[in-house]
Structures are given as structure tokens and as C-alpha cells.
Amino acid sequence: MAVVARTRAELSLNIEQYLKGEAATGAYSAHKETTGSPQLVFIFPGQGSQWPGMGQELLAHEPVFAEALSQCEQAMKPHVDWSLLDVLTKEQEQALLERIDVIQPTLFAIEVALAALWRSWGIVPAAVAGHSMGEVAAAYVAGALSLEDAVRVICRRSKLLRRVSGQGAMALVELSLQQAEQVVAHYSDRLSVAVSNSPRTTVLSGETAALEEVLHNLEQHNVFCRRIKVDVASHSPQMDSLRDELLSVLDGLDPQISAIPMYSTVTGALCTGREFDATYWVRNLREPVRFASTIQQLAEGGHTLFLEMSPHPILLPAIAEGLRHSQHDGFAFPSLRRAEDERGVLLESLGALYAHGYPVDWRKLYPKGTCVTLPTYPWQREHFWVETHETTQRPRGTHRNGVPGSPLLGEHMASSIQSGVHYWETVVSTATLPYLNDHRVQGQVVVPAAAYLEMALTAAKETFGAGLHLLEEVTFTRMLVLTEEATQTVQVVLSDTMPGIVTFQISSCLSPSPSNKEESEDRANKIKSKKTWTLHASGTIQLNTDEKPNTTPTRRGGSGVEKGGDPWVALGMGAGTEDNASFPxxxxxxxxxxxxxxxxxxxxxxxxxxxxxxxxxxxxxxxxxxxxxxxxxxxxxxxxxxxxxxxxxxxxxxxxxxxxxxxxxxxxxxxxxxxxxxxxxxxxxxxxxxxxxxxxxxxxxxxxxxxxxxxxxxxxxxxxxxxxxxxxxxxxxxxxxxxxxxxxxxxxxxxxSETHNPQQKELSNWLYTLNWHPLAPPAPRHHKSSQELEIVEAHIPKVEYLQSPPQVGTWLMFTDNCNRAAPGLQLQILLQARGERCITVSPGKRYEQLDSEHYLINPASLPDYLQLLENVYAVDSPLCAGIVHLWSLESASTAETTLATLETAQQLGCTSVLHLVQALSLIGWRDLPQLWLVTQGTQAIQEQNVRAGLAPALLAPALLASALLASALL
Structure with a gap:
């Protein structure tokens, strides 16, 4: 077995839990074959595994990985006009990853660097295989191509593909290779079978119009089809136009005999390495990818372990299906996963390899210590605390046998004071579970009710063992809304009530997520002191560990398909009748x-x-x-x-x-x-x-x-x-x-929220016209104030509320206090002349109190707004007289508008208003203050008026959205 842990205490706990038969996070165990060491294959996928930020953690902490990328960058310089390391590490350069001539060389470099890192740990493949462009990296790792030749192939190949971008399309269909070849037989000059991924799935590629025609016919016969988000028809007749030029630019390649056996997905056979000349790489681009048959050959050759070299696994399902179809035992593991701890995923796969019998040389990962010379001076006996590395990576649940459990559940804990009570706690956010971003209710990311049911099922399985447990009388009490600025700690509790029956409750509370370490302790303590749990779901579970999940009720049998003259029937798809043609x-x-x-x-x-x-x-x-x-x-x-x-x-x-x-x-x-x-x-x-x-x-x-x-x-x-x-x-x-x-x-x-006021809901859907009416100015006032005050008043229209008595409490003004001509500063002087107190808030990089009446906050950080309101309006402080938001006045004019100024304007306008309204709804005040949003150029008061710029125009719909949000939240 193998155990992955971050600290000694965590390691000890995981081992103890495993020995007790309890769920142990990061524990992997399996049965080793007695016939010898298993054969490992490195799999190099094609395009599609990329994600922003990939490789950054390994680049910073793994010298072997960083050195391999550096070598690739040096080799690429004669062929590209961009920097590999800049694309991987600089946010402004990552937009280049949309270009096929950037993403393919970048993925090549990542795959090569991952292979180098694995080999430095003593993980050496018995064979390699590549998928489409992944064959270039496979050929280099196998020793058939030098780094210079491999870089030349991938860079020149991808540049030619960019030339035909937008001229074709590709789609995944649920057909075998033979069925797919029958489908495209009538389109031989326009379509091809591009990929055979598994015995039941293929990819078609070619002209868009022809492909759409075929997909329409397949869908009419209930064949699953999915269009792939690419605009280049690789492995199709469209590649024929690139053949001669690709042969020319790759002339002079010097392939060698492979040091590691390589299985070709072009020929479907074992290669010597000498085949990888210019002609082979033309075939690699034009002919179909025979990945399914390659996996079958590898399995028949005794290879049982597969390790994917990519930033995110995309071929593991195809490998698993191929092994299952050929009735061979085998296991496939990733190198990295999107947005997860990169070294952690590597170690998890290393542990899984060891558990399945691969001989790991642990000295490569943990070398022996060396003797050091004793100090020649007396010990000073000073204590230096070593701080442990804090991470926001959520714990991953596991089953009793060490196989990773549901990512929703987290770490299992049994209560020490309440017998029969079990806890799971994890952090749920769109960062740890990106797919939740795609589940929104009225614009807000909401955890689906189905997730709570999954948590309950997995908790029952981890605690009481596998079985067909029955969930009963489940109630969904309140939605769990996720935001980018704050994470939620979710806790699952199982409690024994009587033999065979347990209850479950799923609750959440807000987790601290400061932007830097200096703020973490203070803010975390504040949140912990006010921690309030919100119940989201509850119910009972009737335990059933006897019934095995191998018998299922069945509807009445018989497909009733009549096979006639329909040409699609030859593919085994069936056909409908004239009266019910659209019915499957x-x-x-x-x-x-x-x-x-x-x-x-x-x-x-x-x-x-x-x-x-x-x-x-x-x-x-x-x-x-x-x-x-x-x-x-x-x-x-x-x-x-x-x-x-x-x-x-x-x-x-x-x-x-x-x-x-x-x-x-x-x-x-x-x-x-x-x-x-x-x-x-x-x-x-x-x-x-x-x-x-x-x-x-x-x-x-x-x-x-x-x-x-x-x-x-x-x-x-x-x-x-x-x-x-x-x-x-x-x-x-x-x-x-x-x-x-x-x-x-x-x-x-x-x-x-929709049923409370249906009339208001209908009114919100009406179309309104905004009319402005002139307001007569108030009678002039006589001040015994300084000349400065009189000058200031000359620049500000005398609005009616300035004539009213002073408010009780403190004003909060979001303005630029450094600009003497800013309207906010002038308004502040007027209010102070009336004897009222004003607190000004300016945009900054992080939360900071400059003095008793001036604060800085990050406009994009919701926790900063919460901390501001808590500090300014403490228990013993005056109430809030009102809030005036003037940050949108800082926007640049149209002539000065750039992408950078628009991003700044969005933060100062839309984003800050949204966070301010959210903070007011979360702070828990009984009486909420009035909020004024001051704008310039967002409304045309007269016909000759025009809007002052793009940034102010962006704020207008944000004001409406904020007003609607405030009406719902406040």
C-alpha cells in the first residue's frame, strides 16, 4: 500500500485509519501480481488537455521539470516568435493559447517535461504511444527523434494547421470504426474517419457542410453525436493541400532506432524508430488515429499500467473502455489534473502505481542524507518556529480500500464524544469544483440539490460499506450560493437513530479567503467568532448492505425495430415508422x-x-x-x-x-x-x-x-x-x-423571491422610458465660512438635501481623497461644514486603514468591504448616516479608453457596487442606510447630451442590476 500525506501527523492518522478499516484520505492499496513487475506505458495525448496556469507549480518547485521546459524553449526559438515560459507564467500572454500554432508546441513541451520528471523519480516506461500530435513527444521520449527534430516537427506542423483554421470541423460519434467508415464512404473526398478512440467511439473530420449533413442523418437515427470545438479538420482530405509543403519543411529529419519501444497510432504496429521521417509525419497529420487498436495491442503484449502525460487527463476513459472491451486487466492514471495541486496529483498516481506492483525506487524521491560537520561554536539555544505551509486544497474523500471517493465529501471524522456520529468537512467553491460554475439560478452559482444526495450516498457507503442504501424523507431547506470572492465550508453529519437507520444533515458556513497572508489571521479569527451554520439538506438513510447492485428491474423487453430498406439499418441503428419517424x-x-x-x-x-x-x-x-x-x-x-x-x-x-x-x-x-x-x-x-x-x-x-x-x-x-x-x-x-x-x-x-410579490415581478418586465424634469434651485444660503468653501460650492450644484438638518451618524464616501478637484472631496467639505463626520474610502491593492477617517480597500475583494463596515461601524460607533459611491467618476474619457482603463472602470464601477450591496446584505444590520450611486455621462438628460465614455455607459445597466439585487437581498 501507499499513503500520501502533507505532514507527519496526517500520515500517522491515515495509516491508523486504514488499519482500523476506516476511510483514509490518500491511502492506496491493491493486490500485486505474482508473475513479475507490471509493464508501464507512457501515453502522450493530442490537443485538448490545456488550461490557464498549467505547469506553474511544477515550474516553480521541480527543477527537472523547469529544466526540460527551458531546453524546449531554447529549441523552439528558431521556429516561433513567442516565449514558451511567458505563455505558461504571464497572464497577459496566455491569450496566445487560443492559437493552434502556440498550444500544440506548448503541450508538446509540457508532455516532454512531465516525462522527464517521472523518469527522474525512477518511473521508466516499458513502451510509449502517442495520440495525433502526441506522437511527436512520444518519438522524442522514446529516443527516435532528437529534441531539435521533434521541435521542428511540432512547430512546422502547427504553423501549417493555422493556415487552414476555419475551413473545417470535427465531431465525436458513437460508432465503431467499421460503422464510421461506412458512413463516410459516400463523402470520401470531403470527410474522413479521423480518430478511433475506443471500440465504440470515433471522430469524423472534414468539410463543415458535409459533416453537418452526416450528423443530421445520424441524429435522426438516434446515434449520439457531439461537435468538437475546433475549426481545423485534422486527419481529413483538407490536409492533402499541406502534404507537399510539410514534406519540404521536414526534409532532412534524422530518426534513430528507439531506445524505448513505441507503438504507432498511424500504422497500429510496433515501430523501430527509423520510420519517423518526413513521410511518416505527413501520414500522422492525414491518416486516422488508430488509438483503440494500439491500446488493444499494448494490452495483448502484457502492458497493464498506463500513465497519461498531460496537464489534464483526456484519454483515461478511452483506455479503460479499450481494456474492458478486450477483457484485459489494466489501470490508467493521470499526471496532472486541471486546477488541482500538481505535485499532489503526481504523488497520488505514484502511490497508485506502487500499490499495483510497480517497483518504485524511493531513493530517487527521498535520497539519503549526507553527513555534515558539527558546529565549532557553542549552541545558542535559540528557538526558531518552522511555519507549516498552508493550502486551500480541499481534502479528498476516500473509500475504505483507498480508492478516491466523491470530491464533494471531504475528510471523514468520527465524533469522540457522541457515539454513532460521523462528520465530513470540506471546502466547496468554483475553484475546487469548476463544473459548478455551469449551474446558476437567476445569475447566481448554486450548488445543485443533486449534490446533497450524492454526499449522503457516499457518506453512507464510506461509513457502513457498499450497498443499495435508501434515502428517505429528504428536505432541501435553503440554497447554497457560491461566489468567486468567498468559499464555503460544507459539513455532512450522519447520526445513528436506530439499528439500520441513520439521519443526515448537510450545512455550510462562510470560510475566510484573504488575499494575502498578512490579513489571514485577523480576518479568520473574526469569521470564526461569528461562524453561523446554515442547514441546506436533511433526511434519513435506510441502510441496506445485503442487496448487491447486480440485479435491476427491467421494463418490458423487445426493441420492436423493423429492419428494411433504410440504408442506416445496415449500421445496426434501427429505423422509425412513417407515423412515428422522430421517435427512437x-x-x-x-x-x-x-x-x-x-x-x-x-x-x-x-x-x-x-x-x-x-x-x-x-x-x-x-x-x-x-x-x-x-x-x-x-x-x-x-x-x-x-x-x-x-x-x-x-x-x-x-x-x-x-x-x-x-x-x-x-x-x-x-x-x-x-x-x-x-x-x-x-x-x-x-x-x-x-x-x-x-x-x-x-x-x-x-x-x-x-x-x-x-x-x-x-x-x-x-x-x-x-x-x-x-x-x-x-x-x-x-x-x-x-x-x-x-x-x-x-x-x-x-x-x-418570485412568489412574495408577483405584481412587482410583472412590473419588472415592463418597458420603461426615463424622463428628466428640471428642479428649481433652493433659496441661496448665507455662510460664515471660508473663501475655500464658497469656491467649492461654486463647483457643486446646490441640491436640496444639503439644506436639510445634519444627519445622525457617520457618512461613508467612496471617492479619491487625493484629488483636490474631485467632487467627492468637495462634498466632504460641505458635509463637514454642517458638522457631520465623513469617512472616505479610496481604491487600493488591499485593505488598509490610513488614519481614523481614511481607508483603502481592494475594489474586487468582497471580504474587504465586510471588514470596512465592521471596523467603521463597530458596536460603540455612530450609526451610518448614508453611503455615497463616487468611484465611477474616476473613469477615463472615450479618447483615453483602452483595455486596461475599461478593466479598471469595471472594478471601480460595476464590481465595487455589486460587492458593496452584497456586503450590506451580509453584515446583519437591522436598519440599512441609504445608498447613493453618483455617475456622470450615463444618462442623456437633454436631446443634445451624449454619454461621456464607454466606462460610464457600462455602469448604467449595473445600477439597474444592483437595484434589483438590493431589493432581493436587503
């Missing part, structure tokens, strides 16, 4: 008669557009619905787990994206028939789950098998006052009609 044959596995009464078919994109209009915004990671067939009170949907989360799906019991997609289908049952007979008009408002009677998993989904089905049947409608509750049952099924999961009594309600 797979639905015959569902309740009898359903396919005879389908009222309407809704495509996935159309359905998600309808949901967005109702305030439910689902990004790519949560768009799992491909098609919906609907009738009144009932709907069935075809689901595919989005590619964005497919690689991580097996880390969950039931991935929240998949379960949330089942809940989304509920919305299709809440339809209204219009006068024209269309049911696309949905119930107005945002409907969210509030509870369910039971959830039972019969078999955990296999995310790599392709299509799944969600069937929802509306059961009842209950109206209490102005609140309507809808109840439905739903099922998740596979393509054979097996029920994988069923939910009974799922309840949804309209979002509370």
Missing part, C-alpha cells in the same frame, strides 16, 4: 403506449433556452439532455454525460450532473398548451426541488456506455395560498430498459 426505437423499452401518444419533441438546446428564460442557466457541464419526448404530465429524455465532466464521473456514486439532468426533465412536464397547440410555453417562474420521498439506486451508472434515459411522470399538484407544489416520480434507465435509479415523490416549488 429505444423507447420501446419504456411503459407500453408511451410512444403512441407523444405530443411534442424538444431538442436539448431548445429546452435549455426555455429554462434560461425561467432563470435556470445551465452551462456546458450541466447540459446532459440531448432530446425530450413530452406529453401532458409525462416526459422522457435522452441523456449523455457532458464531455466536460466525463473524466471525473467515476469519482462519484451518481454524478450530480447526471442526477440534476433527471431533475431538469421535470420541467418538461410543467407545460401549457397554447391556442395553436404548441406546448413550448412553460409555467412562468423558477422552480427548484424542495424535497423527495425516497431515492433508491439499483445499479450505479456506467458513464462510458453512452446513452441513458430519464423518465418523469407528474403525480400531483398542491396549492397553498400563492405557493404551488408539484410532485413527480422519475427513473433513470439504460438503453436496455434497466432501471438504474428511481426517485419517488420529488417535490418542486417556485423560488420564494
Amino acid at each position: 426505437a429505444e423507447l420501446n423499452n419504456l411503459p407500453a403506449g408511451f410512444n403512441l401518444q407523444v405530443k411534442e419533441t424538444i431538442s436539448g438546446p431548445t429546452f435549455y433556452q426555455l429554462l434560461q428564460e425561467q432563470g435556470l442557466e445551465y452551462g456546458p457541464s450541466f447540459q446532459a439532455i440531448e432530446q425530450i419526448w413530452q406529453r401532458e404530465g409525462e416526459a422522457i429524455a435522452l441523456l449523455h454525460v457532458p464531455e466536460e465532466v466525463l473524466n471525473q464521473a467515476n469519482s462519484y456514486q451518481v454524478h450530480p450532473v447526471l442526477l440534476d439532468a433527471c431533475f431538469q426533465v421535470f420541467g418538461a412536464t410543467l407545460s401549457q398548451t397554447t391556442d395553436k397547440g404548441s406546448s413550448l410555453t412553460r409555467k412562468r417562474g423558477t422552480y427548484l426541488p424542495v424535497g423527495l420521498r425516497s431515492l433508491r439506486v439499483h445499479t450505479y451508472p456506467d458513464y462510458l456506455t453512452g446513452a441513458l434515459w430519464s423518465h418523469v411522470l407528474l403525480k400531483s399538484q398542491e396549492i397553498q395560498g400563492d405557493q404551488t407544489t408539484w410532485t413527480a416520480d422519475l427513473e433513470l434507465l439504460d438503453t436496455q430498459g434497466h432501471v438504474l435509479l428511481e426517485v419517488q415523490g420529488l417535490r418542486v416549488q417556485q423560488l420564494a
Whole structure:
């Protein structure tokens, strides 16, 4: 076994928990084969694994990795006009990663550097293989190409590809290689099979129009298709135009016999290395990638361990499916994962390799110490504290056997004073779980209800062992909203109530996230002292550790497909009838008669557009619905787990994206028939789950098998006052009609903020015209004040509230106190002349109190606003008389507008106003002050007026949004 830990105490705890049979974070164990050491393969993928910030941690802390990148940069200089290290480390240079002639050489360098780092740790491959452009890195690591020749191939190849950008397209289809070749046979000069990734998935590539025609026909026959976000048709006839030039620029390559065996995904055979001349790299660009057959050959050759060299794993699912299809044992591991601790992921994979029998030379990673000369002077006996490195990386849950558990759950702790109580605590944010960014309710990132169910299922499994545990009487109490500025600590609690039954509660509280270490202790202590837990979900779990997940209820069998003259039938896809041409044959596995009464078919994109209009915004990671067939009170949907989360799906019991997609289908049952007979008009408002009677998993989904089905049947409608509750049952099924999961009594309600004032909601949708009316100036005042005051008043219109009696409390003014001509300073002088106290706030890099009446804050940091309000208006301080926001007046004029000034204006205007309103809603004051937003150039008061610049114009919609937000929050 192997254990990964950051401290000695954590290591000791993990080992102790493992020995006790408890969940141990970072523990890996497996059975070693007795036939010898397993054979390891380095896999080098093609394009698609890149992400901003990749490699930065290793570049800073791993000298071998940094040296390899430096060598690649030196070798690239004759071929490129950009810097590899700048692209990886400088934020302003990372926009270049959108260019194919930058991203491909950059990925080559990352892959080469990862291989060098692994080899420095003593991890040496028995064979290598590459996928498309990844073969260049594989050839270099194998020793067949020198670094100069490999860099020449990848740089010249990618430059030629940039020339044909925008002229083609690619798409993933759920067809075998033979089926795909049949499909493109009639388009031989326009389309090709580009990639055979696994026995059941291929990639088509070529002209956009021809590809769209083929995809349309495939979708009509219920073949899963997904367009790939590229505009270059690699491995297609479009590459023929580049053949001669690529041969010319690569002339003179000097390939050598490989030091490490390399399996070619062009020929599908083992290579000597001498083949990698200019002609081979033309074939690499033009011919299909035979990755599936290469994996099969490697497995048949006794290779059982696969390690992907990439910033993020993209080939692990294809490797796993290939091994399973060929009935060979094997395991695949990543080198890095997007936005995760880079060295931590490497060590986890190293531990997994060791646990599966790979002979790790630990001396490479932990060399022996050397003798040092004793000091020649007396000990001074001074104590120097060594600070431990703090990290915001969330703990990862694990099962008892050390396999990583749900990323949502965190670290398992048993209560020392309450028998039968178990805790899990982790930090949930869009940084640790990026896919949550794609689940928004009325513009806010919200943790889906499905995530709470996943937490409960995994907690039960980790505590009581595997089994088909039943969730009952689940209530979703309150939404958990995530922001970029603050993270949430989420805690799951299981409590024994009686034999076989436990209760669960899921709660959260705000976590401190200071921008620098100097602020951390003070702010963390303040938040801890005010820590308030909010309950989000609760329910009971009926434990069932006897039932095995290998028997599932089945709908009535028989696909009922009649094979006739349809050319697509030859591919084994089936065909529809004339009366029901749009209805898939797979639905015959569902309740009898359903396919005879389908009222309407809704495509996935159309359905998600309808949901967005109702305030439910689902990004790519949560768009799992491909098609919906609907009738009144009932709907069935075809689901595919989005590619964005497919690689991580097996880390969950039931991935929240998949379960949330089942809940989304509920919305299709809440339809209204219009006068024209269309049911696309949905119930107005945002409907969210509030509870369910039971959830039972019969078999955990296999995310790599392709299509799944969600069937929802509306059961009842209950109206209490102005609140309507809808109840439905739903099922998740596979393509054979097996029920994988069923939910009974799922309840949804309209979002509370919409039901409180329906009249106001209707008014907010009206179209308004803003009219300005002149206001007569007040009578002149006589001051016994300085000349300076009189001059100041000459520059400020005399508004009516300046004539009113002084306010009780302290004014808070967001202005630039350094500018003597600034309106904010002039207003401050006027208020002080009336005997009122003013606190000014200026934009800065971080929170800082300059003196008793002047503060600096970071406009983009929500915690800075909270700390400002807490310090200025402490318990023994005067109340807030009002808040005046004038930062938007600092925007540049149109003539001075640049990208940098627009970004600054956005922070000083829109961002700061939003954070100020959020802080006021979080501070907990009983009486909230008035807030004035002072602008210039955002409104045309007279016909001849024009707006002063782009930045002020950007603030106008922000003011409306802030007003709506304030009405909801305050």
C-alpha cells in the first residue's frame, strides 16, 4: 500500500485509519501480481488537455521539470516568435493559447517535461504511444527523434494547421470504426474517419457542410453525436493541400532506432524508430488515429499500467473502455489534473502505481542524507518556529480500500464524544469544483440539490460499506450560493437513530479567503467568532448492505425495430415508422403506449433556452439532455454525460450532473398548451426541488456506455395560498430498459423571491422610458465660512438635501481623497461644514486603514468591504448616516479608453457596487442606510447630451442590476 500525506501527523492518522478499516484520505492499496513487475506505458495525448496556469507549480518547485521546459524553449526559438515560459507564467500572454500554432508546441513541451520528471523519480516506461500530435513527444521520449527534430516537427506542423483554421470541423460519434467508415464512404473526398478512440467511439473530420449533413442523418437515427470545438479538420482530405509543403519543411529529419519501444497510432504496429521521417509525419497529420487498436495491442503484449502525460487527463476513459472491451486487466492514471495541486496529483498516481506492483525506487524521491560537520561554536539555544505551509486544497474523500471517493465529501471524522456520529468537512467553491460554475439560478452559482444526495450516498457507503442504501424523507431547506470572492465550508453529519437507520444533515458556513497572508489571521479569527451554520439538506438513510447492485428491474423487453430498406439499418441503428419517424426505437423499452401518444419533441438546446428564460442557466457541464419526448404530465429524455465532466464521473456514486439532468426533465412536464397547440410555453417562474420521498439506486451508472434515459411522470399538484407544489416520480434507465435509479415523490416549488410579490415581478418586465424634469434651485444660503468653501460650492450644484438638518451618524464616501478637484472631496467639505463626520474610502491593492477617517480597500475583494463596515461601524460607533459611491467618476474619457482603463472602470464601477450591496446584505444590520450611486455621462438628460465614455455607459445597466439585487437581498 501507499499513503500520501502533507505532514507527519496526517500520515500517522491515515495509516491508523486504514488499519482500523476506516476511510483514509490518500491511502492506496491493491493486490500485486505474482508473475513479475507490471509493464508501464507512457501515453502522450493530442490537443485538448490545456488550461490557464498549467505547469506553474511544477515550474516553480521541480527543477527537472523547469529544466526540460527551458531546453524546449531554447529549441523552439528558431521556429516561433513567442516565449514558451511567458505563455505558461504571464497572464497577459496566455491569450496566445487560443492559437493552434502556440498550444500544440506548448503541450508538446509540457508532455516532454512531465516525462522527464517521472523518469527522474525512477518511473521508466516499458513502451510509449502517442495520440495525433502526441506522437511527436512520444518519438522524442522514446529516443527516435532528437529534441531539435521533434521541435521542428511540432512547430512546422502547427504553423501549417493555422493556415487552414476555419475551413473545417470535427465531431465525436458513437460508432465503431467499421460503422464510421461506412458512413463516410459516400463523402470520401470531403470527410474522413479521423480518430478511433475506443471500440465504440470515433471522430469524423472534414468539410463543415458535409459533416453537418452526416450528423443530421445520424441524429435522426438516434446515434449520439457531439461537435468538437475546433475549426481545423485534422486527419481529413483538407490536409492533402499541406502534404507537399510539410514534406519540404521536414526534409532532412534524422530518426534513430528507439531506445524505448513505441507503438504507432498511424500504422497500429510496433515501430523501430527509423520510420519517423518526413513521410511518416505527413501520414500522422492525414491518416486516422488508430488509438483503440494500439491500446488493444499494448494490452495483448502484457502492458497493464498506463500513465497519461498531460496537464489534464483526456484519454483515461478511452483506455479503460479499450481494456474492458478486450477483457484485459489494466489501470490508467493521470499526471496532472486541471486546477488541482500538481505535485499532489503526481504523488497520488505514484502511490497508485506502487500499490499495483510497480517497483518504485524511493531513493530517487527521498535520497539519503549526507553527513555534515558539527558546529565549532557553542549552541545558542535559540528557538526558531518552522511555519507549516498552508493550502486551500480541499481534502479528498476516500473509500475504505483507498480508492478516491466523491470530491464533494471531504475528510471523514468520527465524533469522540457522541457515539454513532460521523462528520465530513470540506471546502466547496468554483475553484475546487469548476463544473459548478455551469449551474446558476437567476445569475447566481448554486450548488445543485443533486449534490446533497450524492454526499449522503457516499457518506453512507464510506461509513457502513457498499450497498443499495435508501434515502428517505429528504428536505432541501435553503440554497447554497457560491461566489468567486468567498468559499464555503460544507459539513455532512450522519447520526445513528436506530439499528439500520441513520439521519443526515448537510450545512455550510462562510470560510475566510484573504488575499494575502498578512490579513489571514485577523480576518479568520473574526469569521470564526461569528461562524453561523446554515442547514441546506436533511433526511434519513435506510441502510441496506445485503442487496448487491447486480440485479435491476427491467421494463418490458423487445426493441420492436423493423429492419428494411433504410440504408442506416445496415449500421445496426434501427429505423422509425412513417407515423412515428422522430421517435427512437429505444423507447420501446419504456411503459407500453408511451410512444403512441407523444405530443411534442424538444431538442436539448431548445429546452435549455426555455429554462434560461425561467432563470435556470445551465452551462456546458450541466447540459446532459440531448432530446425530450413530452406529453401532458409525462416526459422522457435522452441523456449523455457532458464531455466536460466525463473524466471525473467515476469519482462519484451518481454524478450530480447526471442526477440534476433527471431533475431538469421535470420541467418538461410543467407545460401549457397554447391556442395553436404548441406546448413550448412553460409555467412562468423558477422552480427548484424542495424535497423527495425516497431515492433508491439499483445499479450505479456506467458513464462510458453512452446513452441513458430519464423518465418523469407528474403525480400531483398542491396549492397553498400563492405557493404551488408539484410532485413527480422519475427513473433513470439504460438503453436496455434497466432501471438504474428511481426517485419517488420529488417535490418542486417556485423560488420564494418570485412568489412574495408577483405584481412587482410583472412590473419588472415592463418597458420603461426615463424622463428628466428640471428642479428649481433652493433659496441661496448665507455662510460664515471660508473663501475655500464658497469656491467649492461654486463647483457643486446646490441640491436640496444639503439644506436639510445634519444627519445622525457617520457618512461613508467612496471617492479619491487625493484629488483636490474631485467632487467627492468637495462634498466632504460641505458635509463637514454642517458638522457631520465623513469617512472616505479610496481604491487600493488591499485593505488598509490610513488614519481614523481614511481607508483603502481592494475594489474586487468582497471580504474587504465586510471588514470596512465592521471596523467603521463597530458596536460603540455612530450609526451610518448614508453611503455615497463616487468611484465611477474616476473613469477615463472615450479618447483615453483602452483595455486596461475599461478593466479598471469595471472594478471601480460595476464590481465595487455589486460587492458593496452584497456586503450590506451580509453584515446583519437591522436598519440599512441609504445608498447613493453618483455617475456622470450615463444618462442623456437633454436631446443634445451624449454619454461621456464607454466606462460610464457600462455602469448604467449595473445600477439597474444592483437595484434589483438590493431589493432581493436587503
